[in-house]
Structures are given as structure tokens and as C-alpha cells.
Amino acid sequence: MSLPRYVARRLGQSVFTLLGVVTITFLLVNAAPGDPVRIFIGPSADASAIAAMRAQFGLDQPIHIRYIKYLMNVVQGDLGQSINYRVPVTQKILERLPATLLLVASSFTFAIITAVPIGVLSAQRRNQLSDHVFRIFGLIGVSTPSFWIGLLLIIILTYHLGLLPATGLVMPWAPPSAVDHATTRLDVLYQSGIHLIMPTLTLGTLQMAAIMRIERSSMLEVLNQEYVSLARAFGVSERTILRKHAFRNAQLPVLTVIGLNLTTALGGSVLTETVFSINGIGTLIITGVNARDYPLVLGTTLFYASLFVIGVLITDILYAYLDPRISYGDES
Amino acid sequence: MSDTPLLKVENLKTQFFTEAGTVRAVDGVSFTVERGEIVGLVGESGAGKSVAVRSILRLIDSPGHIVGGEITFDGKTVVGFEDEPGTDGEPTRREEMLTNTEMRSQIRGSEIALIFQDPMESLNPVFTVGGQLRELIELNRGLSKQAARDRAIEILREVGIPQPAERFDDYPHQFSGGMRQRVLIAMALGCEPKLIVADEPTTALDVTVEGQILDLVYDLQDKYDASFLWVTHDMGIVAEICDRVNVMYLGEVVERASVDDLFYNPQHPYTEALLNSIPRPDQSTEDLQPLEGAMPEPINPPSGCRFHDRCPEAREVCQRTHPDLRTVTEAGQYAACLKHDAFEAAYETSRPLTDESPAAGGDRRE
Amino acid sequence: MYIVLFIIVVAIWAFVDGVVLDYYFAERFWYSPITAPPGSRGLLPPVGITNEYGTGTWAHPLGTDHRGRDILVRLVYGSRIAIQIGIVATGVGATLGTIIGAVSGYYGGWIDDVLQRTVETFYAIPFIVLMIAIMSAFGRGLWIAIVGVSVITTPIFARLIRSEVLSVREEEYIEAAKAAGVRDRNIIRRHVIPNSLAPVLVQATLQIGVNILIVAALSFLGFGAQPPTPSWGAMLAQSRTYMLPDPWFSVWPGLAILVTVVGFNLVGDGLRDAFDPRLND
Numbered sequence: 001m002s003l004p005r006y007v008a009r010r011l012g013q014s015v016f017t018l019l020g021v022v023t024i025t026f027l028l029v030n031a032a033p034g035d036p037v038r039i040f041i042g043p044s045a046d047a048s049a050i051a052a053m054r055a056q057f058g059l060d061q062p063i064h065i066r067y068i069k070y071l072m073n074v075v076q077g078d079l080g081q082s083i084n085y086r087v088p089v090t091q092k093i094l095e096r097l098p099a100t101l102l103l104v105a106s107s108f109t110f111a112i113i114t115a116v117p118i119g120v121l122s123a124q125r126r127n128q129l130s131d132h133v134f135r136i137f138g139l140i141g142v143s144t145p146s147f148w149i150g151l152l153l154i155i156i157l158t159y160h161l162g163l164l165p166a167t168g169l170v171m172p173w174a175p176p177s178a179v180d181h182a183t184t185r186l187d188v189l190y191q192s193g194i195h196l197i198m199p200t201l202t203l204g205t206l207q208m209a210a211i212m213r214i215e216r217s218s219m220l221e222v223l224n225q226e227y228v229s230l231a232r233a234f235g236v237s238e239r240t241i242l243r244k245h246a247f248r249n250a251q252l253p254v255l256t257v258i259g260l261n262l263t264t265a266l267g268g269s270v271l272t273e274t275v276f277s278i279n280g281i282g283t284l285i286i287t288g289v290n291a292r293d294y295p296l297v298l299g300t301t302l303f304y305a306s307l308f309v310i311g312v313l314i315t316d317i318l319y320a321y322l323d324p325r326i327s328y329g330d331e332s
Numbered sequence: 333m334s335d336t337p338l339l340k341v342e343n344l345k346t347q348f349f350t351e352a353g354t355v356r357a358v359d360g361v362s363f364t365v366e367r368g369e370i371v372g373l374v375g376e377s378g379a380g381k382s383v384a385v386r387s388i389l390r391l392i393d394s395p396g397h398i399v400g401g402e403i404t405f406d407g408k409t410v411v412g413f414e415d416e417p418g419t420d421g422e423p424t425r426r427e428e429m430l431t432n433t434e435m436r437s438q439i440r441g442s443e444i445a446l447i448f449q450d451p452m453e454s455l456n457p458v459f460t461v462g463g464q465l466r467e468l469i470e471l472n473r474g475l476s477k478q479a480a481r482d483r484a485i486e487i488l489r490e491v492g493i494p495q496p497a498e499r500f501d502d503y504p505h506q507f508s509g510g511m512r513q514r515v516l517i518a519m520a521l522g523c524e525p526k527l528i529v530a531d532e533p534t535t536a537l538d539v540t541v542e543g544q545i546l547d548l549v550y551d552l553q554d555k556y557d558a559s560f561l562w563v564t565h566d567m568g569i570v571a572e573i574c575d576r577v578n579v580m581y582l583g584e585v586v587e588r589a590s591v592d593d594l595f596y597n598p599q600h601p602y603t604e605a606l607l608n609s610i611p612r613p614d615q616s617t618e619d620l621q622p623l624e625g626a627m628p629e630p631i632n633p634p635s636g637c638r639f640h641d642r643c644p645e646a647r648e649v650c651q652r653t654h655p656d657l658r659t660v661t662e663a664g665q666y667a668a669c670l671k672h673d674a675f676e677a678a679y680e681t682s683r684p685l686t687d688e689s690p691a692a693g694g695d696r697r698e
Numbered sequence: 699m700y701i702v703l704f705i706i707v708v709a710i711w712a713f714v715d716g717v718v719l720d721y722y723f724a725e726r727f728w729y730s731p732i733t734a735p736p737g738s739r740g741l742l743p744p745v746g747i748t749n750e751y752g753t754g755t756w757a758h759p760l761g762t763d764h765r766g767r768d769i770l771v772r773l774v775y776g777s778r779i780a781i782q783i784g785i786v787a788t789g790v791g792a793t794l795g796t797i798i799g800a801v802s803g804y805y806g807g808w809i810d811d812v813l814q815r816t817v818e819t820f821y822a823i824p825f826i827v828l829m830i831a832i833m834s835a836f837g838r839g840l841w842i843a844i845v846g847v848s849v850i851t852t853p854i855f856a857r858l859i860r861s862e863v864l865s866v867r868e869e870e871y872i873e874a875a876k877a878a879g880v881r882d883r884n885i886i887r888r889h890v891i892p893n894s895l896a897p898v899l900v901q902a903t904l905q906i907g908v909n910i911l912i913v914a915a916l917s918f919l920g921f922g923a924q925p926p927t928p929s930w931g932a933m934l935a936q937s938r939t940y941m942l943p944d945p946w947f948s949v950w951p952g953l954a955i956l957v958t959v960v961g962f963n964l965v966g967d968g969l970r971d972a973f974d975p976r977l978n979d
Contacts, residue, residue, distance in 0.1 A: 017818050017819055017822050020818070020819030021819055021823055024819060025823070025831055028832060028835040029834070030835075139963055139967075143907060143955075143956055143963050144955075144959075145911055145915060145931075145952060145956070146915075148934060148951075148956075151937070151938065152952070154941060155941050155948060159941060263821065263824045263825065264824070264825070267824030267826035267827055270824075270827065270830075270919070271915055271918065271919065274918075286919060289830055289831075289833075289834040300827075301823060301831055304827050305823050308822050308824070309822055
């Protein structure tokens with residue numbers, strides 16, 4: 001099966017997953033007690049105003065009608081109106097998206113470029129001192145609440161050393177006029193960098209530790225394979241064995257873990273955004289829940305799920321690229 | 333050329349230091365391979381054959397260590413220790429012993445190549461067959477990438493891969509087991525080593541494929557003028573391709589002979605037992621005399637002759653005296669069995685250790 | 699190495715929780731964890747130090763919080779909540795997931811399809827987001843959190859068991875049992891599930907740690923146990939206001955989470971090594 005057809009089929013499967021996500025969240029959100037309109041307008045509002053607003057958001061209709069209507073709209077890319085912000089949910093999401101994407105991308109980049117070499121090194125030096133140090137670090141890394149790392153970083157780097165700003169993100173492509181302490185593009189990049197360091201560490205440490213652990217065990221497993229012995233017996237240097245003969249094979253389980261960790265990372269972005277007061281999708285969903293802004297909660301949840309589905313699709317394609325035994329046809 | 337053998341292994345000892353104790357996997361093994369010769373190394377699984385041949389390439393992983401003996405290959409000292417151990421009690425390497433880097437760059441692949449046993453696991457699944465072959469040829473023959481590729485295709489043709497240029501870019505999973513074994517052979521031949529060590533390369537294959545592979549090796553040996561050290565547990569293969577044979581039992585060589593002498597005039601009871609356990613068309617299965625019992629663990633070998641507790645000809649003296657390998661016939665056949673006059677062990681007057689004998693009770697392993 | 703580390707962790711834990719604290723409580727306050735009247739747990743400022751705010755002293759080794767409550771006392775109460783949620787939610791999730799996974803893997807067909815799509819759906823929503831959605835619908839609080847975490851734990855085990863069952867199903871003794879006319883339900887109960895238990899046990903131990911982290915995160919966001927219940931995550935959230943004057947207030951609850959989760963991860967890793975010694979040291 002060719003790559004485009006494979007992608008098309010996987011996308012087709014994803015539709016079912018997303019349909020499930022819509023259904024579950026729709027049911028959940030509608031099971032919620034509390035009336036969004038009342039919360040929005042306030043307790044003193046009169047009955048006719050409430051009725052008018054209910055009609056405006058379609059809340060006066062029975063739930064199955066609303067569900068079908070909502071689905072029809074979603075298919076057309078319309079996630080409805082936010083009750084709280086009084087703008088389309090999609091607009092709000094797109095507005096907040098860059099910050100979240102920047103955060104997730106930068107923490108994953110950080111995690112991968114540090115964890116992969118460390119995991120390989122750890123496997124190569126199995127049971128030596130450095131391996132033990134890395135393993136303990138990995139264990140602590142997967143056991144630490146990410147938001148706590150954020151708090152500690154703020155205490156040390158902001159409050160005590162005064163090195164880094166503790167709130168907000170600066171987009172590297174923002175116009176200099178819109179950024180504090182910036183007059184040139186370079187200033188913007190600098191500001192963007194120093195704002196990004198702590199959130200990246202906060203969100204990235206868990207991913208890094210998880211990838212490191214799987215990289216090590218996967219590498220150890222591959223180094224025990226007969227084809228590695230063969231390379232050794234034919235005079236291939238340890239360095240080449242590590243970098244060529246074993247590395248690629250060892251990345252297959254790593255890739256799977258990275259794909260699955262994408263949900264953890266997206267979830268973690270909610271916490272990281274809260275700790276650093278970043279206006280991303282994570283803080284958006286919390287606002288939505290607190291205001292009982294159903295369309296907003298539904299829309300952001302769906303959006304998170306879509307990000308995940310896309311991420312898994314990308315890792316699957318990479319997997320098939322790395323492992324020739326997988327043809328695009330029989331991945332199930 | 334010279335009189336010295338291509339490969340000379342003397343009193344090789346390789347041990348594994350495990351929690352359960354020291355495993356003497358190879359315990360004082362000696363043999364030689366002359367130029368242009370196919371030498372067999374035969375024995376049951378667990379006899380230490382694989383450890384012995386991997387010791388020749390110094391490919392023993394921890395907790396295993398080569399602790400004694402001498403291996404010379406083509407004038408180079410692969411393994412050699414000083415007579416006196418160092419201050420820490422560990423054997424001291426002799427100065428002329430090759431370093432690990434020299435082993436890698438001068439011996440492995442380029443001078444001694446190993447044909448691996450398992451065609452399914454020995455090729456890397458994520459690289460193309462041709463690419464893997466090309467890399468090894470490039471590395472060990474010092475060819476350019478393109479020249480190595482041409483050579484790889486040529487050698488694939490020689491080992492009987494149809495349409496080698498087209499199949500060059502296929503992955504291992506697209507090859508059958510027999511085809512993969514041919515690729516493993518091509519890897520060894522393509523590096524044009526002086527010695528090819530075959531570690532049971534046909535064990536995992538169908539009998540028909542095995543026959544084809546053996547024919548192929550026989551033809552190619554002539555063409556490339558390589559020497560072979562062929563490890564197997566299959567006496568049939570020995571008869572088919574070997575010139576000389578070493579029979580191993582529990583870490584030791586117990587008999588060494590030319591193929592004809594070995595088959596027609598075996599001098600060690602273990603060799604006899606191996607030959608008697610081969611099914612033959614002119615005999616019914618009742619005539620087979622399979623070896624009783626299993627080979628003991630090398631971690632705790634029996635006293636005296638290591639074979640005595642399974643040996644039909646064992647006598648009391650065999651429990652006490654450990655025989656070394658000696659010339660026992662005028663034809664120059666070697667065996668390590670006390671029944672031969674060369675040992676002067678009073679075998680004839682010793683009491684037999686058969687099940688009927690009163691001695692065959694608890695004192696078998698003193 | 700891991701085993702030694704684990705024993706040290708457990709020993710310290712038992713010592714702190716069991717011996718020192720009862721003494722510590724009984725000496726200094728009018729209640730101990732055992733004698734405290736229901737509803738008062740962690741609620742009242744311990745007698746004598748109301749509104750006295752500050753860092754560590756002999757009477758309050760880890761200091762007191764913004765309302766004068768002893769941080770150590772609250773941490774210990776918090777540990778009970780965290781471990782309770784971790785174990786109960788994981789237990790419920792693992793049990794449900796095992797049943798669903800076993801049925802799905804054993805029967806295959808449309809049952810499998812429906813269950814697998816459902817499981818995938820739950821996988822696709824980040825845990826935290828799903829929990830937030832659940833709690834926004836059903837309210838905030840400890841028990842809702844337990845139910846929510848059970849719900850998100852279930853698919854993990856369903857998927858694990860299903861793949862185990864798929865491999866066990868092909869075994870010959872299952873064929874033999876089928877041929878002998880053993881009923882499906884009994885085959886699953888007597889053969890399939892016991893054979894898949896080792897990975898479940900390992901996963902469950904690791905999952906307790908993960909669930910403790912998730913609950914802490916939810917409490918941090920304000921969705922977990924509601925104040926004044928002393929949950930670790932909520933304590934961290936409260937500490938944010940006081941990070942500048944009293945940084946240690948932010949340190950202790952996080953450290954408590956870390957140590958607890960490390961403990962469960964050590965056991966999980968140890969169990970895995972015991973069941974699968976291939977990669978053992």
C-alpha cells in the first residue's frame with residue numbers, strides 16, 4: 001500500500017476516534033449540573049433574558065437534537081460560539097494555539113535531544129557509575145510532578161537569582177513593538193528564549209526521563225541481538241555498531257513511547273501553562289470549565305484529541321519508515 | 333609456503349565467572365588448521381565448541397574470559413600469556429599479543445570470518461541485505477563504496493542468489509532462511525579471509541537446503557583457497573566435507589583424526605557412541621545405540637575422565653585418572669582414553685564400571 | 699540496587715508515618731491521627747499555634763502554612779489521601795480493564811471492535827483534560843476524583859490484557875480446554891486471566907504512581923479534594939502565593955509526592971525485573 005493511501009486510511013480511522021471523543025465529551029458536559037447562562041448573566045437576571053440567551057445558544061432544544069446539530073457543525077469546522085468570550089470557539093483556539101504548540105514542541109525537542117544520547121550512553125556503560133546516575137535521574141524524572149518542578153524553578157531562577165521571567169511566553173515571530181524590552185528581531189528572539197526555558201524544563205523533564213528509560217532498555221535489548229555480534233565479528237568498531245547497527249533498531253520502541261507520551265505532554269501543558277500564566281489552550285479549557293462554557297470545553301477537548309491523533313499518525317508513519325518489515329498495509 | 337599451521341590453538345582455557353561458580357567452558361583445548369584444509373570441530377551442544385571458536389576471535393563477552401593458552405594465527409599472537417601470572421594473580425598478556433583494536437582492524441572479518449548459525453537473527457532487519465554485505469566488504473577489503481557494491485553483487489551471485497543486482501536492495505525479511513544463510517556465507521567469503529569459521533551454519537535449515545549449502549561451500553573453498561574450521565554436532569556433515577576432525581566433549585578435545593580414520597577406526601568411546609547414534613538405512617532403529625544420559629554441566633565436571641559416567645567401557649581407573657590427548661595409533665590418530673597402551677594406566681587390570689558391577693553405585697563421582 | 703533503595707524508602711516511610719507521627723501528634727496537639735474527631739482532620743489549626751506563621755522550629759519541623767497549620771501534619775494526612783486514591787482507583791481501573799480486555803481479546807469480532815474503538819477514544823484525550831471534563835460535569839471532590847481516575851485507568855489495562863489474551867489464546871492448552879467443552883467464561887477465568895496476571899501486577903504498581911501524580915495535578919488545578927482537606931496538590935497550589943517569603947512551603951508537598959511515587963515505581967521496576975529477568979542487571 002502506498003504512503004498516501006495509508007495516511008488516508010489512518011485518517012479515516014481517526015474520524016471514528018474523534019467521533020467518540022465528541023460523543024463522550026458532549027455527554028459529559030451536558031450531564032453537568034449548573035446553568036452556564038445563569039452563571040454568565042448573573043443571579044439577578046430576569047427570566048426573559050435567560051430564555052433569550054438559551055435560545056441564542058440552542059440550549060432550549062432536547063439533547064439529541066443538540067448533539068446532531070453539534071456534530072453537523074463540527075464537520076463543517078464550526079465548534080460553536082463561546083458563551084464566555086462571545087466569539088467562535090475556533091477563533092479562540094487558533095488565538096491560543098501558537099503558545100501551546102511552541103511549548104509542546106520545544107519541550108519535546110529538549111526531551112528528545114537530551115534523552116536519546118543519554119539513554120544510548122547509559123546502555124553502553126551498563127552498570128557503570130554513570131549508568132546508575134542516569135537511571136536514578138530517570139526514575140526521579142518520571143516520579144516528579146511537573147508543576148512542582150515549575151514552582152522550584154521559579155523560586156530558584158526567578159526569586160533567588162533573578163535570572164528568568166516567571167510568567168508568560170513571547171512568540172519568536174511577534175513584532176518587536178509588541179514585546180517588552182525589545183526593539184529589534186534579535187531582542188524578540190532573546191525574550192522568547194528566556195521566557196521559554198523554564199516552561200520547557202517543566203514540561204520536558206518527564207518526557208525526557210521516560211524517553212531515556214525506554215531508550216536505555218531498548219538499546220540494551222538490541223545490543224544483545226545476533227546481528228550486533230555479527231558486526232562485531234566482522235571487525236565493525238563499537239562506535240559504528242552503536243551509531244549505525246544498533247541505533248536505528250532501538251528507536252522503534254522509543255518512537256512508540258514518544259507517540260503515547262504526546263497525550264501526557266498535552267495534558268501537562270495545561271499544568272505548565274497554569275504555573276507560568278501562559279495564555280494557551282490549557283488555560284483556555286480551565287477558564288471554560290470554571291465558566292461552564294460548554295462549547296469552549298467541548299471544542300478544546302476535541303482539539304486536544306485531534307492534536308494527539310495527528311501526532312500518533314506521524315509517529316506511525318515514521319515507524320513504518322524506520323522498520324521495513326512494516327508495510328503500510330498490515331499495521332493492525 | 334611455511335610449515336607452521338595457519339591457526340594453532342594450544343591449551344586454550346575460557347571460563348565464565350558466574351554467581352553459581354566458574355564454568356570451564358573450554359578447558360585446555362588444542363588443535364590446528366592447516367592452509368587449505370577443512371577441519372571439523374564436533375560435539376554435542378554444550379561441549380564448548382562455540383565458545384572455543386569465539387575465543388579465536390576474542391569475542392567472549394563478560395562474564396566470560398580467556399584465562400590461559402595460546403592462539404597464533406598466520407604468525408600473529410591472538411592470545412598469549414606470560415608463564416608467570418601478574419601480581420594480582422590475573423594472567424599477564426604477552427607483549428606480542430594483539431590489542432583489541434588490532435584484533436578488530438587486522439583479524440576480525442579481514443583474516444578470520446565467522447559464518448553465523450542463525451540466518452533469521454543474524455541479519456539486521458532494518459538495513460538492506462546488499463547494504464550490510466557491502467559495508468563489511470568495504471570495511472575489510474578496503475574497497476571504495478562502488479567497488480564494494482560490485483563485489484557484493486558478484487559474491488551474491490556466486491552463493492546462488494538469483495538476480496543479485498535486483499535483490500541487493502531487498503530487506504532480510506524478503507529472503508527465505510536458506511537464502512539468508514547464503515547471504516551470511518557471502519559475507520564471510522566477500523571479506524576474503526584466510527580462515528572461515530562456520531558455527532553450525534546449516535543447523536537451522538531444511539535437509540535439502542543444507543545439502544545445497546554444503547555443495548556450495550565445497551566449490552567455493554576451492555575457488556577462494558580459504559581454510560575452514562567447521563563446527564557441527566552432525567557427523568553426517570563431518571563425513572561430507574571435513575579433512576580432519578576434532579571431537580570435543582565437555583570443554584576438551586577427546587579425539588583427533590582424519591575423517592577416514594575417525595569413521596572407520598574411532599579410538600575414543602565417545603566418538604564411537606556418536607557414530608553409533610547416526611541412523612543408517614541398513615540398520616533398523618533397534619540397532620541404534622544412542623548415548624545414555626546427558627552431558628554433565630561444565631561447572632562441575634566429573635572426576636578423572638570426564639566421559640566416564642556415560643562410557644560403556646569405563647573402568648575404575650577412569651574415575652581417578654584424567655587422560656590427556658595422546659597419539660594412540662601408528663597412523664597418528666590422537667585420543668584421550670585410558671584404554672590405550674600409550675597411557676600405561678593399568679586399564680586392563682582395573683574393575684569395569686558397568687551397571688552390573690558392584691562398584692557402580694554411589695562412589696561414581698568421588 | 700533498586701531493592702535496597704526501595705527498602706530504605708519504605709523503612710523511612712513506615713518510621714515517619716507510623717512511629718514518629720503518632721508520638722508527634724499526641725505530644726503536641728489535642729488529637730492524633732487516630733483520636734481526631736471525624737471531620738476535623740487537618741481542618742483545625744492545631745492548638746496553641748493559631749495564626750502563627752513561619753518556618754521550621756522544633757515544634758513544627760517543616761513550619762506552618764499561611765493559616766498557621768502544621769505542614770508536617772497536613773503532609774501526613776495528604777499521604778493517606780494520595781495513597782488511598784492511588785490504590786483504590788488503580789484497583790478499580792485494573793479490575794474493570796482486565797474484564798473488558800479479556801472479553802475483547804477472547805471473543806474478538808464486533809465486541810472487540812466496539813471496545814477497542816472506545817478504548818482508543820479514551821486514549822486520545824489527555825488524562826488531565828478528560829479528568830477536568832469529568833469533574834466539570836460531576837463536581838469536584840475526592841470521590842469524584844477516584845471515579846475519574848478509575849475511568850482513565852481502565853483503558854490502559856484493557857489494552858494490556860487484550861494483547862496478553864491474544865497471545866495466550868493461541869496456546870494449545872486453551873485449545874485443549876475448548877475441545878474438552880469448558881465454557882468460555884470459565885476458560886477466561888481459569889486460564890486466560892491467571893496467565894496474564896504478571897504484566898498486570900507490574901503495570902498496576904507503576905500505575906498507582908502515575909495516578910498519584912494525576913490526582914496531585916488535579917488538586918493543584920483546583921479539581922481534586924476541596925480545601926480544607928490537606929491534599930498535596932492543593933497545598934502546592936496554596937503555596938504559590940507564598941513562594942517568595944516562604945519557599946520551603948512549596949518544597950515539602952512536592953517532595954512528598956516524589957518520594958511516594960518513586961517508591962511505587964521502584965516496586966514496579968523490581969517486579970518487572972523479577973518477572974522478566976532478561977534485562978536484569
